């Protein structure tokens with residue numbers, strides 16, 4: 507069985523400073539018992555001030571994540587999977603006993619050098635599950651992944667963004683929908 511530990515506060519909902527409690531899509535309660543879900547946070551670095559800000563964050567239950575993925579084109583998902591496999595192979599062996607969220611899982615780029623990056627966390631109730639998760643993806647890998655997406659997939663992601671992002675328009679402008687691919 508995978509190691510589990512309480513969700514670290516850096517993966518909390520930044521508005522409430524508490525663990526995410528509901529799925530962004532179906533609103534199911536995530537903190538009850540055995541519910542599995544994923545957290546994604548997209549963060550950008552404002553170089554000018556040397557600070558980072560969260561531009562989009564959410565939690566999505568396993569069922570919704572599965573159905574979201576099924577809406578992506580098979581071709582896109584296949585390409586992205588192949589990209590993951592080849593990158594992970596190049597970086598082998600990754601020591602999963604000491605997972606690092608300070609650098610990109612796929613390219614090894616330190617997040618301190620990335621202008622944008624995302625966190626991906628797999629949770630069950632109030633715990634996070636350690637496997638390849640939690641991990642971070644840098645702007646470098648995000649850009650390479652964006653190249654692999656079909657028009658159809660990009661449109662799906664764009665719809666997702668307009669439906670679920672409810673922050674200010676100036677932040678909405680900063681969000682590249684291609685970076686919302688569930689990874």
Ligand SMILES: [Zn+2]
Nearest residue numbers: 529532567570
């Ligand atoms: Zn859901």
